[in-house]
Amino acid sequence: MKLTLKIWRQANAQAKxxxxxxxxxxxxxxxxxxxxxDVLNEDLINKGEEPVxxxxxxxxxxxxxxxxxxxxxxxxxxxxxxxxxxxxxxFNDGDEIVIEPFxxxxxxxxxxxxxxxxxxxxxxxxxxxxxxNTSGNTIDANAIPVEKExxxxxxxxxxxxxxxxxxxxxKNASAMLFTSAKISQYALLPQGQVEATTRVLNMVEQMDKxxxxxxxxxxxxxxxxxxxxxxxxxxxxxxEYLSASLEG
Numbered sequence: 083m084k085l086t087l088k089i090w091r092q093a094n095a096q097a098k099x100x101x102x103x104x105x106x107x108x109x110x111x112x113x114x115x116x117x118x119x120d121v122l123n124e125d126l127i128n129k130g131e132e133p134v135x136x137x138x139x140x141x142x143x144x145x146x147x148x149x150x151x152x153x154x155x156x157x158x159x160x161x162x163x164x165x166x167x168x169x170x171x172x173f174n175d176g177d178e179i180v181i182e183p184f185x186x187x188x189x190x191x192x193x194x195x196x197x198x199x200x201x202x203x204x205x206x207x208x209x210x211x212x213x214x215n216t217s218g219n220t221i222d223a224n225a226i227p228v229e230k231e232x233x234x235x236x237x238x239x240x241x242x243x244x245x246x247x248x249x250x251x252x253k254n255a256s257a258m259l260f261t262s263a264k265i266s267q268y269a270l271l272p273q274g275q276v277e278a279t280t281r282v283l284n285m286v287e288q289m290d291k292x293x294x295x296x297x298x299x300x301x302x303x304x305x306x307x308x309x310x311x312x313x314x315x316x317x318x319x320x321x322e323y324l325s326a327s328l329e330g
Contacts, residue, residue: 083109083170086178087122089134095190095198101180111171115158116141116148118170135194141166143308146245150195151182156247156306164245164308184250188257188292201292202244202260208288209281210264212273232270239266241309248303248311254295259303261289262319263311269322279329282322 084107092099106125109118116138123133139147148165152158158168173179181195189197240263248259265282268274274281297316304313 083107083111083173083175083177085109085118085173085176088178088180089195090182091134091194092183092191094193099191109170111169113170114141114166115150115152115168115170116166135192135196137196138166143167144243146243146308149184149197149199149245149247149250151184151250153180156184156250157245157308161305162308162310164243167308184246186246186249186255186294188255188294189246189249197246199244199246201294202246202257204292205257205261205285205288206244206264208284209277210268210285211277212268213276226272228271235314236267236270239263239270239311239315242307242311243309245308247306247308249294251302251306252295252297253300253302254298256297256303257289257292257294258297258316258319259307259311259313261285262315265319265322266315269318278322279326282319282326286319286323 084105087104087106088101089104090099091102104122104126106118106122109121113121116136119134119136126133136150137147139145141148143164143166146164149156150158150165152165152168157163157165159172160168183189183191183195183197188201189199192198242260242263244260246260249255249257265285268281269278299313301313304311
């Protein structure tokens with residue numbers, strides 16, 4: 083396939099970025115999107131030009147690093163896949179592909195297509211954990227009965243990989259889906275009840291401090307999420323927040 087790539091190039095968060103056009107040839111349908119970018123970078127390096135910076139790690143849809151806005155969609159035109167799982171057979175010979183970083187105030191550009199998503203880490207650190215007794219008096223977690231439905235819902239919430247597609251898809255750059263998933267995975271389990279009140283209050287407060295927008299129930303976040311995290315988690319977080327606020 084012959085393709086025309088329009089890629090956002092930006093030296094750092096303070097620099098003014100611009101779209102740069104790159105023609106590319108010899109792309110096969112079985113290549114992943116990142117492999118296609120590897121081919122481009124190899125060509126740029128051979129020409130003595132600076133390669134395009136993009137984030138990646140596992141390339142197996144697990145780590146959430148490969149977050150790219152492709153033709154206006156987080157992770158591209160396929161569904162329930164990350165960018166590294168997107169194959170070039172989703173595109174046609176002669177296509178023009180626009181590639182940008184995720185756009186959000188809370189995700190400042192590091193360089194080119196790589197953004198800083200440490201704001202997600204700080205939300206997690208504000209309450210995304212449980213107390214564990216390590217004094218030698220530990221209790222086997224399997225000894226605590228958990229309803230099958232609750233266990234399943236908790237597991238589904240925990241599949242969030244923190245890629246940021248929900249933020250990039252939202253017109254308000256809201257992190258409600260991410261935050262609610264991280265709250266839900268504990269709120270549904272008995273082990274998560276000890277910090278339940280402080281968890282939701284602290285994580286929502288940190289989310290607001292990071293500069294994410296508000297949720298207006300558009301639903302684009304769930305559609306673009308590579309793990310299909312449900313909007314039900316946002317409703318659960320709102321209930322948890324209201325309950326915690328009344329207790330306070």
